[in-house]
Amino acid sequence: MINRTQVGIVGAGPAGLLLAHLLQLEDIESVVLETRSREEIEATLRAGVLEQGTVDVLNESGVGERMMREGFVHHGIVLRFAGRSHRIDLTGLSGGRSIMVYAQHEVIKDLAKARLDAGAPIEFGVKDVTLLDLDTAAPRIRYRDGAGALRELACDYVAGCDGFHGVSRPTIPSRRRTEFTRVYPFGWFGILVEAPPATDELIYAHHERGFALVSTRSPSIQRLYLQCEPEDQVANWPDARIWQELHTRLATGDGWRLTEGRIFQKGIVAMRSFVVEPMQYGHLFLAGDAAHIVPPTGAKGLNLAVADVRVLARALTAFYRDKRSDLLEQYSTTALRRVWRAEHFSWWMTSMLHRFHDDTPFHHRLQLAELDYVTRSRAKATTLAENYAGLPLD
Numbered sequence: 083m084i085n086r087t088q089v090g091i092v093g094a095g096p097a098g099l100l101l102a103h104l105l106q107l108e109d110i111e112s113v114v115l116e117t118r119s120r121e122e123i124e125a126t127l128r129a130g131v132l133e134q135g136t137v138d139v140l141n142e143s144g145v146g147e148r149m150m151r152e153g154f155v156h157h158g159i160v161l162r163f164a165g166r167s168h169r170i171d172l173t174g175l176s177g178g179r180s181i182m183v184y185a186q187h188e189v190i191k192d193l194a195k196a197r198l199d200a201g202a203p204i205e206f207g208v209k210d211v212t213l214l215d216l217d218t219a220a221p222r223i224r225y226r227d228g229a230g231a232l233r234e235l236a237c238d239y240v241a242g243c244d245g246f247h248g249v250s251r252p253t254i255p256s257r258r259r260t261e262f263t264r265v266y267p268f269g270w271f272g273i274l275v276e277a278p279p280a281t282d283e284l285i286y287a288h289h290e291r292g293f294a295l296v297s298t299r300s301p302s303i304q305r306l307y308l309q310c311e312p313e314d315q316v317a318n319w320p321d322a323r324i325w326q327e328l329h330t331r332l333a334t335g336d337g338w339r340l341t342e343g344r345i346f347q348k349g350i351v352a353m354r355s356f357v358v359e360p361m362q363y364g365h366l367f368l369a370g371d372a373a374h375i376v377p378p379t380g381a382k383g384l385n386l387a388v389a390d391v392r393v394l395a396r397a398l399t400a401f402y403r404d405k406r407s408d409l410l411e412q413y414s415t416t417a418l419r420r421v422w423r424a425e426h427f428s429w430w431m432t433s434m435l436h437r438f439h440d441d442t443p444f445h446h447r448l449q450l451a452e453l454d455y456v457t458r459s460r461a462k463a464t465t466l467a468e469n470y471a472g473l474p475l476d
């Protein structure tokens with residue numbers, strides 16, 4: 083069976099769902115195809131820091147109400163090194179911008195609800211998605227629906243929002259794409275804990291045993307991370323070892339103490355930087371993790387997905403409303419400018435805060451000198467603040 087839509091969207095992550103929502107506001111039709119179920123996408127725990135531009139996009143497009151009610155605005159972060167804490171005043175240094183702590187799966191719930199309430203389609207549980215004729219004006223998406231029936235979706239454009247392991251990027255012929263990759267020699271061991279917040283602001287800790295991060299999700303759930311070996315296993319980390327390591331890496335002379343609680347989720351995140359260029363091929367446009375990955379140290383992954391989609395939605399709107407294709411032609415160039423800025427920031431934060439295998443005492447001293455400079459120099463702190471709170475969207 084063949085259906086038709088204007089924009090076929092592959093993937094119902096933040097990129098795919100937000101794109102569908104922004105297009106719907108402009109009366110542009112789309113169909114979203116997702117391999118997983120609604121319950122699964124709404125239960126996947128990932129990012130939690132929304133930069134100012136992301137908050138603005140969600141509010142301006144009418145899906146920010148719950149975020150404004152339940153999320154937490156933070157005006158600073160803490161860098162902790164050599165046993166001392168140093169606050170970076172994000173708002174003061176970035177011209178009044180701030181961040182919102184609101185979990186990615188809550189954003190997903192808000193976007194999925196907005197779309198389904200509007201009666202617009204998300205096809206969950208699809209399989210065998212294949213993108214066809216992307217280099218023509220009549221691309222198609224072939225797939226099996228949730229019941230196993232073979233279907234085809236004819237569209238004007240395809241948005242590849244299917245994450246790093248999706249089918250969209252590999253469908254671009256290899257001679258027409260260039261990939262840039264850096265894999266870091268460590269991972270993040272993450273836990274979710276039932277406990278009140280131990281701190282009002284996120285703590286990024288540099289320690290000779292490795293990086294640690296104290297983050298939060300809600301007044302009763304905290305998110306903590308520890309740098310670990312890339313091939314490490316969850317089974318290697320009984321609760322007592324996790325707490326001991328966190329206490330060691332977060333120790334200060336100022337009396338602050340981490341609040342312990344029941345650990346109810348453990349997982350390991352790989353650390354990678356990745357970009358594909360260009361982010362478009364024929365009538366296919368890549369957005370979000372399908373096109374780029376950043377290590378989570380800069381909290382940029384979800385925010386970059388939102389920024390891509392905003393550029394793409396504007397370009398598609400210009401095409402359908404004003405018959406202008408110039409913004410679509412420039413999509414990759416426009417999006418990549420922000421992508422590479424965020425890649426650099428995420429790499430810089432990662433390099434400054436983590437222990438590397440080939441670390442020497444010399445390298446360790448260089449990191450401390452960099453951290454000292456960031457916390458003493460207004461110019462350097464401003465660089466961190468404006469990147470972390472998020473540069474204005476184009």
Ligand SMILES: Cc1cc2nc3c(=O)[nH]c(=O)nc-3n(C[C@H](O)[C@H](O)[C@H](O)COP(=O)(O)OP(=O)(O)OC[C@H]3O[C@@H](n4cnc5c(N)ncnc54)[C@H](O)[C@@H]3O)c2cc1C
Pocket residue numbers: 092093094095096097098115116117118123127128129130131186208211243244245246247248249350351369370371372378380381382383384385387
């Ligand atoms: C474990 C983990 C922890 C993270 N933590 C942080 C963090 O703390 N801070 C931060 O900023 N970022 C973090 N990130 C990154 C952030 O979550 C991503 O950048 C963000 O999810 C990107 O959104 P997306 O929509 O591009 O891709 P995704 O969220 O990956 O969504 C892609 C969707 O496409 C679907 N899909 C895949 N293949 C197909 C197919 N063939 N057909 C149809 N659908 C398909 C997937 O099921 C998925 O729902 C983390 C990522 C991971 C994996």
